[in-house]
Every structure is written in structure tokens, then in C-alpha cells.
Amino acid sequence: VLPSEKELGRPLRYALTTQDDIMSRQVGAWEIGAAISQGFEIVYEKFFSVDTTDFAPIITAVMAKNPDVISLCEAWPEYQTLMWEQLYLQGFKGVVVQNYADWETNLTKIPPEFPAARAAIDSFPLMDDPWWGENSWQASFTRIWNDRYGPGAPGDVHRRMTGIDWDHVVWLIPWCIGAQIAGQDTPGEWPSNDAILAALRKVSSFPTILGPGHMSGQEMFGIQNMIEQPVPMNMFDLKANDKRIIAHLNFEPWFEAIKPIALKAVKERGQHWTQRK
Structure with missing residues (x-):
């Protein structure tokens, strides 16, 4: 280049x-x-x-x-x-x-x-990039998003999906995983976000929509709250x-x-x- x-x-x-x-x-x-x-x-x-x-x-x-x-x-x-x-x-x-x-x-x-x-x-x-493959989470997310918000859909937003639309999914999947792990320590109760973060920091790897991730960020930001994927x-x-x-x-x-x-x-x-x- x-x-x-x-x-x-x-x-x-x-x-x-x-x-x-x-x-x-x-x-x-x-x-x-x-x-x-x-x-x-x-x-x-x-x-x-x-x-x-x-x-x-x-x-x-x-x-x-x-x-x-x-x-x-x-x-x-x-x-x-x-x-x-x-x-x-x-x-x-x-x-x-x-x-x-x-x-x-x-x-x-x-x-x-x-x-x-x-x-x-x-x-x-882009979640519809052929790079991911037809059977990927990304392709599945694209189909679901288009069915809900794409052309002619009930919630048609009259534009294509953007990176902002999927950005929070990067966090949502790990958050759910952390909630499941943290919830094992407090059966019947909803774990706090602090407990969810602590649970994620303890595991060596967890899935994200961009690939395997783990908690990082201490050296850059002073807190281990960054998902590195x-x-x-x-x-x-x-x-x-x-x-x-x-x-x-x-x-x-x-x-x-x-x-x-x-x-x-x-x-x-x-x-x-x-x-x-």
C-alpha cells in the first residue's frame, strides 16, 4: 500500500x-x-x-x-x-x-x-462479510437483524446494518457467560455487574462474536475490564x-x-x- x-x-x-x-x-x-x-x-x-x-x-x-x-x-x-x-x-x-x-x-x-x-x-x-462463513455467528446475526430491521421488516430502519448495530453484541455474549458463572455462587439471586466482571477475569477464555476473548486492560487503562479478542x-x-x-x-x-x-x-x-x- x-x-x-x-x-x-x-x-x-x-x-x-x-x-x-x-x-x-x-x-x-x-x-x-x-x-x-x-x-x-x-x-x-x-x-x-x-x-x-x-x-x-x-x-x-x-x-x-x-x-x-x-x-x-x-x-x-x-x-x-x-x-x-x-x-x-x-x-x-x-x-x-x-x-x-x-x-x-x-x-x-x-x-x-x-x-x-x-x-x-x-x-x-461487517457481519455479512463472506470472511466469516455462512454457518458463523456473524452470518446468523445478520439474518436475524435483517429479518427484524432490514428492508420490508417490521422494524425497517431504511439502511444497512452498521458496526454500531452489532458493537454491543461483543459485550452481551461475554456478559451472559459471566452472569452464568457468577450466578453459581449466589443461587436464586441475580449477580451484580462487579461479580460478573470478577467471574470473567477468572476464566482463561470465553467466546465473543469476533472470536475467543479474555479480560485484559490493566497495563493500558489500570483496570482489567477490556475484552481482548x-x-x-x-x-x-x-x-x-x-x-x-x-x-x-x-x-x-x-x-x-x-x-x-x-x-x-x-x-x-x-x-x-x-x-x-
Whole structure:
């Protein structure tokens, strides 16, 4: 997707811009740390006001730094569509990455050939992606969702399923498993959420809709409340006119390899859990 540093005769340049909120500050710090660990030179790192409606000057400022990669990071769906429009209008030629891409909406502003040429990488997969297989939980969830909310269904929402629709299922299945485990200690009573979390922390693995998971997060967030499961990576596929999974990666081995550099970047930005006020 990108030329090598040797081919360019310089480090690859990375730019990040997204809305200014608590989550974006944290996610952005970790993302910058990861980019630095991969040898990128950070040429732009700014957060715009949540009141922003005109993204032309923002994209102009980002592109003025001549980045090879532009990250929209945690950009909310209502922002990202307008940002993609400006990237197209201003002729960006590099790679675009973001946490979550909503292509049904984004493609109302740009032709599909543009994200296909920009790689358009994100980590929120589609549940109807052929990658999962016809007999998978994902395919089953898609059929149930379409029967309930799809075209002509009783609750027709007049759009395709998005990553936001399935996101909570990642948590619901483990929560039910934790409730069953915790409930064994208090028969006849409903276990508390604290008891459910404690039960999940004790088991080595449990199923999620994205693959086997376990509790993690202590080093990153100071609490063992993060479900670590395989992370799908997507790119825009012109034939599908949508994103498609290209890899399913385990987070922890990768994080272990980059941890010293990533932690340094996060702490420099005051976003580590030990720096909370």
C-alpha cells in the first residue's frame, strides 16, 4: 500500500486529526505511539472542536504537511463523511485509516474508486462479510437483524446494518457467560455487574462474536475490564463496494512488541491512566 522508507529516502509521514473529546484524546495518544513504533514521523496531530461543520480548512492544514497516511482516528460518523469528501475534493493521494468507517453514508459524498485507491483501513467489520462463513455467528446475526430491521421488516430502519448495530453484541455474549458463572455462587439471586466482571477475569477464555476473548486492560487503562479478542482489519473493496476483512489479528502479542514506545508517547500526552486527576 505504501512505498518503503528506503524507496522514499525519508521516514513515512503520519497525520492524525479527529474531534476533541476524552476518548479521542486517549485513543489518539495510543495510535500515535503505535505509529511511532512502526517508524512513522508524526507531522500533524490536532483535535478539532465538536462544533466544527466546515472541514475544508482542517483537511487543507493536514495535507499541507504532506503526509503519507492520514488518520481520522475516532471521527464520529457525522464528521467522517465530510472529511472524506474534503480528502476527495482536495486530491489526497496517500492512505487513509480510521477506527470505524460507515461506507453507506460516506459513499453519498465520494465515488467508490476514491476509498479503494486510499486503502481506507478500519477495524469495525461487517457481519455479512463472506470472511466469516455462512454457518458463523456473524452470518446468523445478520439474518436475524435483517429479518427484524432490514428492508420490508417490521422494524425497517431504511439502511444497512452498521458496526454500531452489532458493537454491543461483543459485550452481551461475554456478559451472559459471566452472569452464568457468577450466578453459581449466589443461587436464586441475580449477580451484580462487579461479580460478573470478577467471574470473567477468572476464566482463561470465553467466546465473543469476533472470536475467543479474555479480560485484559490493566497495563493500558489500570483496570482489567477490556475484552481482548481478535481484531479484524478491513480495507475498502471496490468489487464489494464496501469494506472487507483482510486480516484477523491478535492484539496482545503486537502490543507487547511496541509497548515501551507506545507507553512513552501516551505519557508524553498526559493520557496514561496513572496521570488521571
